[in-house]
Amino acid sequence: MSRCLVIINPVSGGGAARRYALDLQWKLSTLFDTIEIKFTTGANDATRFAKAACDDGFDAVFCMGGDGTVNETVNGIAQGGFKATFGFIPVGTVNDMSRALGIPQRPLEAIRHLDINQVRSIDIGRCNDKYFCNNIAAGVIPKVIEEVTPKEKRILGPLAYFLRAGQALFTTKDYTYRVKTETDDFICKSPLVLALLTNVVSSFERFMPEASVDDGYMRLVIFKEYFILDIFKVLPLILSGAIYNSSNTTTLTVQKAHIELLSNIGDLPTNMDGDAGPSMPVDLEVLPQVLKVFAPTKHQKKKSLI
Template structure:
């Protein structure tokens, strides 16, 4: 008997998840013999639900929500031993993971296009004792964006991140890090350090065009000390996918890294897939092709570019 757990975050997308919940349940009921539906009410619910489903032998775990809900659900599947295939419908503010996998951004279309015969096995990252799907970042912008409240997201949508990020333009503090990888060991100053598993950051779908969800590597992008002050020159490079080989960044392609904060500023949490992650120091590594996902076999890149929304790092 095929079984599927459906996890729905009812507040995602300003409550949009509730509007599509029945459509998703109906679609999955045509694909699985048994479905079970659970709604989250607080932090950690999706992780707990997904882990329990894996341990109970569910064939699939779907979630409907934003990047935070996706992250929590994947953490649960990871804790459950990656025994269930993962699927999701994006209804969040930015939806980086769905962009990286070629899943339609319109929830109705994404539901219609669910095909349990189309799967990919992708990489995920581990940071200390937690897991991430897309990115983990530390520095000025993540610290400012961390202050975005659920109410601001609900009222302003992606504009909330843009306004908070604008505050970083006036906060040019650099942090000193020690970064150790399998190939390097060095100290650097940077306002923003980003570890990335996919080609997408903050809805910028060409941020790291050479990256793939299943290549077994992560890219650590170290932004130079002056990039925030020259933001008007940086934005076109980000949009065109040229930031990674510009004078504003240093990029490392690695499988694991230890990042330690040397600045004496107290606690500096990271931002993981859009929500608060572990504090420094962090040990991060790629777990290659461990997560089976319902998604198109190959993401066809868009020919036309739309101006993305800033930022959700």
């Protein structure tokens, strides 16, 4: 008997997750023998629910929410030993993970196209004792973006993040880091450091075009000092997928990294998959193809874009 847990964040997408709950329940009822639905009411609920489902032998764990809900659910599956297959319906503001996997952005379309016979094994990143699906960032812009309010997300969508990030144009604050990887050990100054598992960042689907969700690597993108002053030169490179060739960045393709903050500023939290992450220092590692997820295969994804 197949069993499926559905975790719903009722506030995601301005309440959209609750509106589509019955549609998802009906679809999954045609695919699984038993369905259990749980609604989150606070931080880390999705993690607890997902881990318990893995421990109880559920075959699949779905969630409906934004990138933060996806992150929490995947953390629970990871803590449960990656025993359940993961599925999700995007109803958040940015939805980077669904963009990277070729899952439709409209909830009803994503539900309609859900096929449990389409399963991919994708990479997951580990940061200290937490896990991330898409990216982790440190520096000026992540701190500003964390100030985006739910009301701004609801009204402006992804634009809310760009407007907040624009506030960083008025500062040239750089932090000093020590970065150690399998092959490098160096000190650098940077206002923004990114570790990416996929090609997508903040809805930019061509940010790192050579990256894949299952290639076993992450890309460290270190923006150089004062790049913010050249933001209008950098933005076209981001849009065209050529930022890794920019003189404003250093990009490393690695499997592990240790990043330590040398600036004497006290605490510097990271931003992980759009929400608050661990503080510096951080140890990063790619866990290759450990998460099974219901998503179009590479061939099917390419075909759907034609």
